[in-house]
Amino acid sequence: MEEDNEDIADKIIGVIKTIYDPEIPIDIYELGLIYDIFTNEDKDIKILMTLTSPNCPVAETLPVEVEEKVKSIDEVNNVEVEITFDPPWDKNLISEEGQLELGML
Template sequence: MSEAVDTHQLGEDIVKVLKTIYDPEIPVDIYELGLIYDVFVNEDNDVKILMTLTSPNCPVAESLPVEIEEKVKSLDLVKGAEVEITFDPPWTQELMSEEAKLELGLL
């Protein structure tokens, strides 16, 4: 049972890290922006993050996944991290949190 609790806690810690990473063109973190579709943590504490970008031509398409992997790997309990980019479904403003919409004046 403690394994499941640890995995859940690690998932929450990963989300905290994701909330420190900002899109360079939009002053909102990537989590609230809705770019993170899922975070998977297995029993070996390997992490896989499924995410998208605001557009396929995003200028940080090369650097952002690397930054995410490095910051997530910096957590003591994380053994490895991998970021997978998908455009299915494509990102839309509907994926943003209420907080992000408020920050950008969309509410």
């Protein structure tokens, strides 16, 4: 059963990597906006994410886009996206790949 969850997690990450922050030209996964992805045996998904700031211009639409795209995966049952600002996002959360894309390394 664990392999199924890993397979689904990989698919979820793949879908999330198609979503971009409008202000920073890398996907939200590499940007470090996804804090955690939880999957239960019923294939219910909970995604804990943040935004670059509480005043982010896509605060209303980005979580909805994450939810809708993850729901489009056949194996997924329900999706809940929770926004948190604890800890607040900062540029240190950008992955090494993201930092390379942004010319930070």
